[in-house]
Amino acid sequence: EGADANNYVQTNGSGTLIRPVADTDVTYPVGNSSYNPAVLNNDGGTADFYSIRVRDELLENGSSGTQVDEYGVNRTWEINEQTSGGSNIDVTLAWDTSDEIGTTGSDYVQANYNSGEWNTLVSGAPTTLLGLNSLTSSNNSNLGEYVIFEDRSPLTDSYICNENGALDVTGTVSTTENYHAG
DSSP: OOOOOTBBBEOOOOOOOOOEEEEEEEOOESSSSOOEEEEEETTTTTOOEEEEEEEEBBBBBBBOOOOSSSSSSOOOEEEESOOSSSOEEEEEEEGGGGGGGGGSSSSSSEEETTTTTEEEEEEEEEEETTTTTEEEEEEEEEOOOEEEETTTTTTTTTTTEETTEEEEEESSOOOOOOOOOO
């Protein structure tokens, strides 16, 4: 009880906080170097035990690749369930503005790394949870790495610019080069 920026479960190694989650909000008072709580609700899904760990990094490929150094929150929430299947998880992630790296916007994306790519779960202006910024996505069945990007992050863009600055909408993003529209 009484979790806050000075009183939370620090997941600074491989350990996780495991709690039972059914059809009600369950707060995970976790973080690593700062307080980054998560709230899970297995809305209509099968009750199960879920684990969460927070890493102080934002990597291109979820748990590997280059550190992203702009347009995001420098945190990764690893969320897993004890028994696979039956999840219908609502996920709320919370962060402080001091956890952001190179962000200047007001719209953010909550994304999940699945099948080799980031999948946008929800986008928009953050709400407030426990005095922190937060975003909530609903009906998640794919667990693993969850992150927050600014809506203009190269990792969430649907379109890229070629090396001459022309917008290229016919191809697919197959590299991690940072082409930005001007």
